[in-house]
Amino acid sequence: MTKPARWLWKVLRILLVVYAIACLLLVILQGRMLYFPQPLIESTPEDYGAQYSQISIPVDQSANLYAWWIPAKDPSAPTLIYFHGNYGNVGANAEHAARLARTCCNVLLFDYRGYGRSSGPFPNESRIYTDAEAVWHYLVDQKHAHPDNILFYGHSLGGGVAVEMASRHPEAAGLILDSAFTSVADRALVDPFYRCFPIRLLVHERFDSIHKLPSIHLPLLIIAGTADTTIPASMSRELYAKAPGPKQLVLIDGGGHDNSAAIGGAKYTDPFAQFVSSTQPQQQPLPHP
Numbered sequence: 197m198t199k200p201a202r203w204l205w206k207v208l209r210i211l212l213v214v215y216a217i218a219c220l221l222l223v224i225l226q227g228r229m230l231y232f233p234q235p236l237i238e239s240t241p242e243d244y245g246a247q248y249s250q251i252s253i254p255v256d257q258s259a260n261l262y263a264w265w266i267p268a269k270d271p272s273a274p275t276l277i278y279f280h281g282n283y284g285n286v287g288a289n290a291e292h293a294a295r296l297a298r299t300c301c302n303v304l305l306f307d308y309r310g311y312g313r314s315s316g317p318f319p320n321e322s323r324i325y326t327d328a329e330a331v332w333h334y335l336v337d338q339k340h341a342h343p344d345n346i347l348f349y350g351h352s353l354g355g356g357v358a359v360e361m362a363s364r365h366p367e368a369a370g371l372i373l374d375s376a377f378t379s380v381a382d383r384a385l386v387d388p389f390y391r392c393f394p395i396r397l398l399v400h401e402r403f404d405s406i407h408k409l410p411s412i413h414l415p416l417l418i419i420a421g422t423a424d425t426t427i428p429a430s431m432s433r434e435l436y437a438k439a440p441g442p443k444q445l446v447l448i449d450g451g452g453h454d455n456s457a458a459i460g461g462a463k464y465t466d467p468f469a470q471f472v473s474s475t476q477p478q479q480q481p482l483p484h485p
Contacts, residue, residue, distance in 0.1 A: 421451020
């Protein structure tokens with residue numbers, strides 16, 4: 197082997213080692229690259245004119261979930277379990293949760309373990325699903341809410357949680373996805389940096405909604421902002437295409453990842469309220485005597 201060839205082979209080996217280390221780090225540090233919990237809650241629904249009460253929901257003997265109950269004006273209104281995204285805590289979602297409560301429904305907004313005031317270890321996909329189950333059973337088993345009066349709402353990564361819950365609980369009333377991705381792997385591949393890695397082999401925090409939706413037959417509302425640079429609206433279109441229905445897709449012109457409701461106004465809240473109303477059992481008129 198010539199000297200240039202030996203030098204080239206040495207450089208190639210170094211690059212392969214660096215690439216292998218980078219792949220290993222993507223696996224080991226994946227959770228830290230996906231979840232960004234914040235301990236400090238900086239705002240509450242009260243800051244946005246909504247009454248609320250604080251709730252503690254046990255997951256197991258060692259952990260409790262911190263949650264807010266934000267009631268609608270009509271106490272018999274449906275209840276929305278609100279699954280928030282990967283950043284912050286309930287405080288970052290206080291304004292939107294208050295908006296939804298004013299619009300049409302009771303809202304139960306909670307933090308996954310490791311977020312805000314919820315105790316427990318750093319989050320991962322499996323733990324988040326366990327947390328979501330604890331909230332469902334709190335409503336159904338302890339508060340005796342009827343499943344057909346409960347809807348799942350997920351924003352961003354929370355959309356993946358909502359889809360998982362819909363797959364587990366077909367007895368629920370409906371599913372709402374807001375700025376949701378098709379899967380973590382698909383979202384990673386939007387970034388050119390990750391395209392040089394075998395992402396689909398490395399990802400273990402999957403939230404693989406695109407493959408779960410075809411078997412979910414709950415009424416579905418998908419909302420996305422056309423100017424979302426975090427999760428492109430094309431992913432919402434893909435989710436919509438995979439869903440068997442009944443389904444509805446609402447695109448908010450100029451809406452971003454976190455502000456579609458503020459940008460869209462009634463174009464957001466009207467379809468939202470109409471969808472929630474449509475999922476509720478219709479009362480049959482009393483027979484004539």
